[in-house]
Amino acid sequence: MISRSRVFKVLSGMVLAALAGACSSLVAPLVKPDVGTQSAALRAGQYALDPAHAALIFKIDHLGFSDYVGRFESFDATLDFDADDPTAARIEAVVDISSLDVGDDDFAATLIGGNWLDAERFPQARFTSTDITVTGENSGVMIGELTLHGETAPVTLDVTFNGGANDRLRGGDYIVGFSASGKFDRTVFGVDRFSGIITETVVIEIEAEFIRNDD
Numbered sequence: 001m002i003s004r005s006r007v008f009k010v011l012s013g014m015v016l017a018a019l020a021g022a023c024s025s026l027v028a029p030l031v032k033p034d035v036g037t038q039s040a041a042l043r044a045g046q047y048a049l050d051p052a053h054a055a056l057i058f059k060i061d062h063l064g065f066s067d068y069v070g071r072f073e074s075f076d077a078t079l080d081f082d083a084d085d086p087t088a089a090r091i092e093a094v095v096d097i098s099s100l101d102v103g104d105d106d107f108a109a110t111l112i113g114g115n116w117l118d119a120e121r122f123p124q125a126r127f128t129s130t131d132i133t134v135t136g137e138n139s140g141v142m143i144g145e146l147t148l149h150g151e152t153a154p155v156t157l158d159v160t161f162n163g164g165a166n167d168r169l170r171g172g173d174y175i176v177g178f179s180a181s182g183k184f185d186r187t188v189f190g191v192d193r194f195s196g197i198i199t200e201t202v203v204i205e206i207e208a209e210f211i212r213n214d215d
Contacts, residue, residue, distance in 0.1 A: 042164055045214065049209075088132075090129055131143040
């Protein structure tokens with residue numbers, strides 16, 4: 001059952017969004033969150049991904065002609081953060097392989113087929129963080145286990161904390177945002193078709209906003 005506080009937050013956000021659309025120049029200063037990047041802005045707690053404000057993109061060099069770009073439209077993640085021990089933060093994510101979008105439905109079907117990602121046999125990819133190192137005021141390195149195409153191997157991500165704040169347009173919920181990037185060798189996960197012709201290195205870029213669960 002949805003709590004009354006949650007209903008109130010949602011309705012408040014809808015009202016503010018309507019007001020902002022009607023007279024944005026006047027309402028914007030009241031609605032725009034005061035996003036901070038200081039360590040205190042990353043509050044302890046459990047967070048859930050806001051899928052409406054998240055992106056998972058991959059790039060791969062295509063024969064030297066260009067970087068071929070695709071994205072996955074359906075994925076989810078959770079964040080459990082302890083302010084007293086940032087290195088103990090834990091992120092778990094799951095990706096629906098069949099949600100691959102490359103701007104061409106026929107070619108997307110080929111890529112999720114048996115010769116490539118084989119979504120029928122391996123419908124999901126999973127990532128679980130295993131180690132986090134703080135490298136700067138708002139940056140860090142995250143190592144985790146990626147399971148893809150039935151194989152599991154470590155992947156390293158460079159992570160930037162973009163900031164946190166209460167967002168009135170989302171009912172006053174506390175939001176934190178991150179950008180992350182990394183790369184891995186696709187052949188390690190058994191996706192080795194045309195290896196040596198098409199590069200083995202896959203670059204991934206992630207943009208994610210998380211909503212703090214304070215119910």
